[in-house]
Amino acid sequence: MPENTSIVSMLDIHKWFGKVYALRGVDFTVNSGEVVGLVGDNGAGKSTLMKILAGIYPPDEGKIFFEEREIRFSSPKDAMRLGIETIHQDIALVSLMSIARNIFMGRELERQVGFARLLDLGRMREESVKALSDIGLFITDPDTIVENLSGGERQGVAIARAMYFKTKLLILDEPTNNLSVKESARVLQFIKELREQGISSVFITHNLHHVYPVADKIVVLSHGKNMGLFKKEETSIEHIEEMITAA
Amino acid sequence: MNARTLVSNLLQKKEVSVSVILATTILFFFSIQQKFLSNANVDVLLKISPELGIPALGVTMLMIAGEFDLSVGSVFGLAPMFAAVMMEMGINPWLSILLTLMVCCLIGITHGVITVKAAIPSFITTLGGMLIWRGVSLAVTGGLPKYFYMPPEFMNLVVHRVTTFVYMQELWFFAITIIFFIILERHKFGNWMCSTGGKKEAARAMGINTSMVKIVCFMLSSLTAGFGGIIQSTRLSQAMPNQGDGLEFDAIAAAVIGGSSLFGGSGTVIGTVIGEYLSRIIENGLIIIRAPSYYFRLYIGVVIILAVIANLYIQRKAIGVRG
Numbered sequence: 001m002p003e004n005t006s007i008v009s010m011l012d013i014h015k016w017f018g019k020v021y022a023l024r025g026v027d028f029t030v031n032s033g034e035v036v037g038l039v040g041d042n043g044a045g046k047s048t049l050m051k052i053l054a055g056i057y058p059p060d061e062g063k064i065f066f067e068e069r070e071i072r073f074s075s076p077k078d079a080m081r082l083g084i085e086t087i088h089q090d091i092a093l094v095s096l097m098s099i100a101r102n103i104f105m106g107r108e109l110e111r112q113v114g115f116a117r118l119l120d121l122g123r124m125r126e127e128s129v130k131a132l133s134d135i136g137l138f139i140t141d142p143d144t145i146v147e148n149l150s151g152g153e154r155q156g157v158a159i160a161r162a163m164y165f166k167t168k169l170l171i172l173d174e175p176t177n178n179l180s181v182k183e184s185a186r187v188l189q190f191i192k193e194l195r196e197q198g199i200s201s202v203f204i205t206h207n208l209h210h211v212y213p214v215a216d217k218i219v220v221l222s223h224g225k226n227m228g229l230f231k232k233e234e235t236s237i238e239h240i241e242e243m244i245t246a247a
Numbered sequence: 248m249n250a251r252t253l254v255s256n257l258l259q260k261k262e263v264s265v266s267v268i269l270a271t272t273i274l275f276f277f278s279i280q281q282k283f284l285s286n287a288n289v290d291v292l293l294k295i296s297p298e299l300g301i302p303a304l305g306v307t308m309l310m311i312a313g314e315f316d317l318s319v320g321s322v323f324g325l326a327p328m329f330a331a332v333m334m335e336m337g338i339n340p341w342l343s344i345l346l347t348l349m350v351c352c353l354i355g356i357t358h359g360v361i362t363v364k365a366a367i368p369s370f371i372t373t374l375g376g377m378l379i380w381r382g383v384s385l386a387v388t389g390g391l392p393k394y395f396y397m398p399p400e401f402m403n404l405v406v407h408r409v410t411t412f413v414y415m416q417e418l419w420f421f422a423i424t425i426i427f428f429i430i431l432e433r434h435k436f437g438n439w440m441c442s443t444g445g446k447k448e449a450a451r452a453m454g455i456n457t458s459m460v461k462i463v464c465f466m467l468s469s470l471t472a473g474f475g476g477i478i479q480s481t482r483l484s485q486a487m488p489n490q491g492d493g494l495e496f497d498a499i500a501a502a503v504i505g506g507s508s509l510f511g512g513s514g515t516v517i518g519t520v521i522g523e524y525l526s527r528i529i530e531n532g533l534i535i536i537r538a539p540s541y542y543f544r545l546y547i548g549v550v551i552i553l554a555v556i557a558n559l560y561i562q563r564k565a566i567g568v569r570g
Contacts, residue, residue: 056452077454088452094445096512097438105442106453108435118433 006068007032007169007200008053008084013062015048015224022048023059024224030169030200035191037211038204040221041244046204047089049221050171053202054086055079083168085161089177092158093146100128100142103161131164132157135190152183159190163199170194170201176210188214208237208244220244261506261518264561268554269525276532283535286411292524292531293412297420298478300523302491303498304420304427305471307519310502311431312464313444313511314362314369318354318376319472319498323491325380326351326473327480331393340397348473354380355469359462369465377495384488392487395480406482416478420520423471427516440464445512501526504554525554 008030015023023045030036038046052059055073093102104124111120128142137156162170176184191214205211220227220243257263276283302319333343362369407415431437442450443457480486505518529550
């Protein structure tokens with residue numbers, strides 16, 4: 001159940017890329033256990049806003065609060081440490097590597113062997129299978145190379161990784177892009193399961209029909225500005241579509 | 248699992264398919280000329296392969312991290328020359344070797360920092376490096392070779408014949424292979440290398456310092472190149488300014504024949520060892536069967552292409568069999 005305690009809030013965020021004024025004072029709030037749809041046309045600033053929240057870029061102006069404390073990220077690692085995970089569009093996983101090695105990429109499990117700290121591949125495999133089955137994805141061989149998975153399964157692996165590391169807020173950048181209808185349904189199911197476990201998520205997309213059924217609220221961006229914030233009960237797909245195209 | 252899937256799974260392993268090609272090549276040369284497997288010839292092959300194979304190991308590591316090194320041949324030549332100059336100046340030989348290896352690391356780090364910070368292709372950085380370091384060797388020596396007399400203790404450590412078919416340089420080759428294998432397959436740094444070479448943005452988003460990973464791999468490449476050059480000079484007791492000419496392509500060929508990807512993200516050091524022996528055997532076999540010597544390069548070029556095609560073919564065939 002969505003509660004009204006804010007997990008993250010971004011206030012008056014501005015970002016320039018050289019002469020391009022990408023974000024022009026955007027506010028953005030996610031409450032705990034909430035699924036927020038972030039929609040807007042290409043170039044509206046959705047991904048930029050989320051990259052700031054993931055610690056990839058610093059904002060030029062504005063404040064970010066995480067669980068009521070003001071924070072400043074100097075790298076994606078800082079954001080991950082607080083429990084903000086991002087599944088970036090098309091770049092979440094390394095396709096030539098195994099599932100287990102992808103899940104623990106950058107956060108490998110180790111054990112002491114003589115005087116060296118080496119990978120604990122056995123535990124990485126076990127934990128990977130567990131992480132996958134936790135989100136209802138049953139893959140028995142964690143040594144499977146990611147390239148051999150379907151698009152839906154890949155998103156599943158990325159989501160399982162985020163879940164495994166006790167994420168509080170999961171940012172999904174176009175998670176249903178390039179997926180078949182069946183695979184998209186699978187990803188939407190994953191997102192619903194996240195909410196049931198009390199994890200907040202932000203779902204960036206330009207496909208309203210995907211986000212509308214799962215989102216609690218929808219934020220519309222256009223040309224780097226807030227165009228509106230809608231509670232799902234109070235709006236319809238047609239209304240939001242008008243907002244996006246009218247701008 | 249039936250026998251067919253077992254064979255298919257085995258053949259999908261890059262090391263296994265390239266071993267099949269190696270065995271076939273050995274049989275081919277042996278069937279034409281029995282002397283190919285005579286003690287004397289095998290001895291020569293085992294003695295000279297490691298010094299050229301060690302740089303290929305470093306190149307493989309760098310290729311897995313997604314970069315190239317065209318300068319290994321020049322560093323292979325510069326390292327012993329640098330040590331020889333220091334020894335001429337009266338510096339202790341052991342200290343000279345130590346300083347030389349440190350200079351090699353520095354050269355690799357320089358290639359890495361320039362590639363990463365200036366964001367230019369490593370092909371260009373190390374092409375420059377190839378010309379610069381060769382140029383330094385030539386300029387310092389005026390194109391003349393230098394004596395490279397090392398103390399017997401050093402010779403024993405590096406080029407000593409332990410017993411039949413076992414040379415110290417082979418032991419070094421295998422020791423470095425094992426260390427690199429452990430780094431690559433059993434250490435988190437190997438995971439970082441594969442992800443940096445496989446998809447840099449994904450690695451970076453997971454907080455991996457991809458620039459650092461690349462710079463370390465550039466360092467390994469130059470370090471192994473310099474060490475290979477020192478082994479060769481110790482064996483021959485001289486440092487030649489044109490030493491290691493063309494080695495960069497041999498090293499890349501060995502890595503690719505062994506199954507490493509030219510595009511980064513995937514590779515194996517054991518495959519490179521087999522690939523290295525394969526190219527040395529092709530070179531040596533052509534001499535043994537008395538192929539006309541002016542055609543050597545032509546043959547080797549053709550054979551390298553065929554070997555890579557055969558390797559991929561065997562692996563694809565193996566995947567097909569499984570389904």
